[in-house]
Each structure stands twice: as structure tokens, then as C-alpha cells.
Amino acid sequence: MGTNDYQKGPRHGASQSGSTGRRSSGASRPHREPLQDNYYYEAPPRGWKEGDAFQDISSYSSPAKRRADQKAMEEQRRSTQRSGGRRPQKSSSQDIYSNSRPVKKGRPKRWGVGKTIVALVLVLVIAVGGSVAYMLSGLTMTSIPKSDSALGIQAGAMSDSQITNIALFGLDSREDGSTGRSDVVMVLSVDRRHHALKLTSILRDSEVSIEGYGYDKITHAYAYGGPELAIKTLNQNFNLDIRNYVTVNFYQMAEIVDAFGGVDIQLTAEEVYSLNENLWNLSQESPGSVVSSDFIPNVNGEIDLINGPYQDGEYHLNGNQAVAYARIRHLDSDNVRASRQQTVLQALLTSLKKKNIFQLPGLVRKVFSVCETSLNVGDMLGMSPIVFGGLNLETLSIPGEEEQAYGATLDSGAWVYEYDLTAASQHINRFIYEEESPYYTGAE
Template identity: 40%
Template sequence: MAKKTEKPVQRVKRTGKKSKKYAWIKWVVIAVVVLLIAAGAGYAANFIDLFNQSHSGDLDKDDLGISSDSEALQDDGSTDIVNIALFGVDTRTQGEKTRSDSIMILTVDKKHNKIKLTSLMRDTYVAIEGHSNTKLTHAYYYGGPQLAVKTINQNFGMNITEYATVNFQGMAEIIDAVGGVEIDISEAERQNANISIQEQAAYGMEPDYIEKAGLQTLNGTQAVAYARIRYVGNADFERTDRQRKVMEQLFYKALDMNPLQYPEFARKLLPYVETSLDIGEIMGLSTIMLRDVSMEQLRIPMNEHLIGSGSIRDSSGGSCLNVDLEAATKTIQEFIYDDVDPNAPKESSAESSQKAS
């Protein structure tokens, strides 16, 4: 499997209302972050009413595979750093079993005034309890968010107890609600996205095709099709890049909305969201949005985490990403809890000694 050279961590400081240096956030992040914005915007009563109308799903907190090894978690047990699992799914009917097409860890880090997004590639080869080792994405299909969260915790030493899920149909509605997103699309991407748009039309979405390549504002249907492209460039590696581009635009356009628009935005968003978070937890997390918050993101696996060619077959013959999970876990823990940038230049022994003296 080809390895793509890229920096898996990017960071952005939001310096103004119309800042053009956007951090990326992928698909389902908006499902939680906009809830935080709405909760912190002074519309608590309206928000609670809207939230109660959405479908919430509880997790069995005693069966989430959380490690008892505090050193592995590197967590001081405070609420300054909270992790939430985020899933993007493609369900067409109520109760339909589905894989999680997008998997992330959202970290609300009040200790460092940051929101951190750790993207877990769907094809990562992991152990799923009760099933054979296979792609991470299958956990959601086998056991919904309960097993999906448990699988993340068990394979990456995490302590996640909450989740949020949003489906792709909802993403089109949300993107339209902020007026679309600006994307520079290549001709190959345009053609592939239009094939996806044609497929979406069969499920009732408006077949609004992208007419030209280049920098332009994509509407919800077009942006969802663009973010789902898998067969242009380096497969899922570039697919996650596209999803990040869409979400960086979406997140900051939501932040830049007039606060009076938040309740209507939340109204459009909530029908597509399922979450275990209750209103009190959301209100508690929302205070970080009132700070001068910056955003950082990490893609797992990084290139250095891949074993050999980076490819391995599961028992069904499916191609998976062969990942050094121990090394990947160490990177995630340091990124989330120690605020370490995995791409920062490593100090030489001489430099370290000079600083110490």
C-alpha cells in the first residue's frame, strides 16, 4: 500500500471573525460543536426544547473497555480534558445497521484552551470483541456505538464514555444552512463527485451537479459528494483530506454566524444527531467556545505507524491498514493529554543537553 507524505497534524489559531486560516474538522464534529455553540449562546431554554426532540442514545458505562492503567491513559481524572467519540454514518432507513464511514475523537481541552480532533482511519486493522480482527469501521455495524466506542478504547487505550453520530443526509442540510462551503476542486474530483451526486439522487437528494473545476462554493449535496470521493488520488488518505477541507469551512462559518441564527441552525442539525451526551454535559462543555480557542488535528495512523507495506488482509480477505497500535496509541495519548505536536522537530541529544545546562 502506498504511503502518502503529509503532515497529519495541523493547528490554527482563530485570530478574527473572518480569519481565512481554517483548521479542519471532519464530518461529524459539527454535530457536537454546534451543540456547544448553541448551548453557550444564551438560548438555553430553546436549545433544551430542541435537544429533547432529538434522539439520544445511552451507553453502558460499565462495558466500554476503559483501561484501569492510569499511566497508560495519562489522565489526571479531571474534567479539563474530555474525549467524545464521533461517528459519521450513511443510513437510509430508521434502525438500519451500518458501518461508521467516519471515526473521530473530539477532545475538549480546557487545560490548553483547545479543541483537538483525532481522525481514526476506518480501515485500520483492530481487534473487535466477539469478532475477528478486521477494519475499525465494522465495529459500528456489529454493535452500534456501544461496541464502536469500546473498540476504540480497547485498541487505543482511551477513556471515552460519550459519543455523537450524524448521518450523511444531515450533512447536506447543515452545509446548506451555512450557505455552502468554498472548495478548490480538481477536474478528476469533479467528475467523481458527480457520479456520487447521481447515486444520491436515487435516495431523494437534489441532483445538483458540479459544472466546472476550480475554487467555488459547493452546496450541501455537492460538498457531501466531494467529501466522499475515494477513487481520486491516494484512496482514504486523500479522502480524509477532503473531509477535513469541508469541515474546516463548515465549522468556522457556523462560528461566524449571527448568534440569532443559532437556534434555527440547531433546529436543522438536531434531527440528524444521535448522542449519549445529556444537556448538562453539553452546557458544561460549551464554555470553551467562549474562550479564544484554537484547534488542532491528528490523523491516525501517521505514516510512521504503518507496518511494512501498510497492508494486511482480514479473515474475509478484505484489505486493511496494518498499524503499529502501540506506537499509534502513544502518539494519541501525547497529543491529547501532553499537548505534544507529533510533527514538531525532535531535539538532538546535544540540544537537550545544552538546554539542561
């Protein structure tokens, strides 16, 4: 590699500065290019266009000759006035030293290509600015400390100016105003170096160290200290460089899926049964949030939550159904549950790619209206080309096989996943930074 634009350790705010050219003061002089015979061509006058004659003053071999030519031109002008204003034929030589310019009449002013492009860019900037203001109008934007110490970013944490890590938290808030646990804990890496979006899911029951609270489930960090402590917990336990976050409530997630028009997902018969079961539980937790049409009928076209039977196949899920699917847990394991959450996000990304440019502002505004983030407008605009590009979502679930996770019980009686956090940190590091990572051994 040449000059590295990534660095190990904390990112510094110092910027490189180079010399800036200054335009010399004083009046500008017309550029003249010497010819082999020491005559000159004058610089083209203002208004000169490609194809117009370049003013040849090579005949001015002496000041006397120039004055003679100018006198002849003046006599020609007076003769024209006496003849009633008829235009004389063009002379082979013109007074290029005079500041006077003929006035063009009867012809509308035309914009040059340069002005047209500038005007177009200006209109687009205004239009985009208006769209951005429209899209961001419902987004809750917050501010958190960004220093290494505040967010627990360690000296050995890998960072790359071309890769931005963002914490994603899906909150399990039962009531408005309550902080809730982060039932979903993910890290989205916007990778401009490798032109990829990478999503790392960390199981909510992972046992980690939470500053001020000892060892506990990672899902509890958000409830204890909000997004700042949740980010700090991720950075400290997995040696990451995360400085921003996005949160969405599970119930708001349903609104996002509905805004996209639903998602198409392949389901097994067992998953359909569990999905309906979760819809029933959701209806009890939040009365009125689920309607009868949300339940998926069995093979006989009936809504029967007890007898079924259901069938495998691709189903078009609305918001409530997608959330119920993502919350399926008791059917298998938390690992599979995490993969279902990733499946929903992948389906949303697939749906996003099918939207046309006129649908995006309203869609983005709807999504933003149910989100909270510490990202600023500049951050989001900088990432939009890759987020809205034709890219696939790469995923990783932690713990995986190499972390060798096992179940354990805390003193409080809570069940957790225990695994090698150092191995997990190296695994995530390889996944995000690829060949730039010191732990990279080849294609994952």
C-alpha cells in the same frame, strides 16, 4: 504543576470535601467599632446608603445624657404637631434606639444595583433555559453504560478532568432503521486545558480487534454492536478514555451543511469530476435525493459527467455536494479522504464563527435534529464556551507516517490497513494531552 486535576488510569467518582462554614444561631448584634476615646459609632440603620451620615452616638457619655436628648426630641415632635405639621429642622442627634422608621411618601420605589443584577441574571437564566429547551427539542438523546469495564477503558488509559473525548461516527445507513457501518470514525477532544478543539480521524479500513468478532475493519464495529461496541473498540485498541458519542448519518450530514448555508472549499479539477461522479452514485442509491442543480458545471457551463473539462478553484458547496466531496476515495487514498472530511468540518466551524447570537439557536436546533448522542445537557452546556469560542480545529490522521501502515487482506478477502497500534496509541495520546502525556517529546 501544583495540584493535578488530571490522572492516569480510570477516572474515579470520589469528590473532595471540605469544611463548610455555619452561621451561628441567635439574634444578630449591631456591629460597633471602638474608637480611641472609647466612644462608639453605631452600625448604620436599614436603608442606609453610601454618603448618608453615619450615626454618631459619642455624645451619649452617660445614660442620663441619652435620656435628656430623647426627651428634647420628643418635645420638638409635639411642638411640630401643634404648629400644623411643619417639618422641624434636622436635629444633630436622632433616636437610633427606636424601632420606628419614617414613612417615605410620594417617591417611587427604586431597585438597588444588587436587585437589578439579580433580576437580569434571572431573566438570562430563564431565556437561556428556554433556548436550550428549544435547541434540544429535536435531539435524540440516549444512555449507555459509562463504567470502565463496559466501555473497555484500561487501567493505564490517560484521563484529564479538563479534556473530554467524544467519539464521532458518520453512519453509512442506506435505509431508515438500519444500523449501518461507521463510515467515518473520529475522536473529538474538547481541551479546556489548552483551549483547543482536537479532531483525530482513524481510517475506516484500519484493522483492529473487535470484542466477540476477532480482527476486522474498525468501520464494522458500529454495525456489530452499535455505539457502545464502537466506543469500546476505540478504547481497547488505542488506549483511550471515551465515554460519550455523537452519530450522524451521511445523508443527514447534507442537511447540516445546508443549515449552515453551505461551505466554501478549494477544489482541484479532478476533485470536481469525482464529486459529480459521487453525486451520480448517490442519486442511484437514493432516488430523488439529488437534483440536477447539485451537479457542478464544466468550464463551458454545461453539466457533462463524461467530457468535462473542469477547473481548479474555490467552490461554494451545498449539502449534497459537500457529502459527495467528503466521500471521494478512488481519486487518491483513504488518507486523503479523511483529510477531506476534516476539511468539511473545518469549513463548518469557520461558518459557525461568522453566525451572530440570534442565528445560533435555530442553527443548533437544526444540527441537533439529525444527531444522536449520549451527552446530557450539563455536558453540552459545560463545553459550549470552548466550542463556540474563537478557536481553530487541530487535526490528526491515523495511521500517519510513524505508524508505517501497509495494505493486507483478511481471511474474508477484505482489504485492510495494518499498522502498529501501540505506536498509534502513543501518537494520539501525545496529540490530545500534550505535555501531560508520558509520550510527549515537544511540540507536535
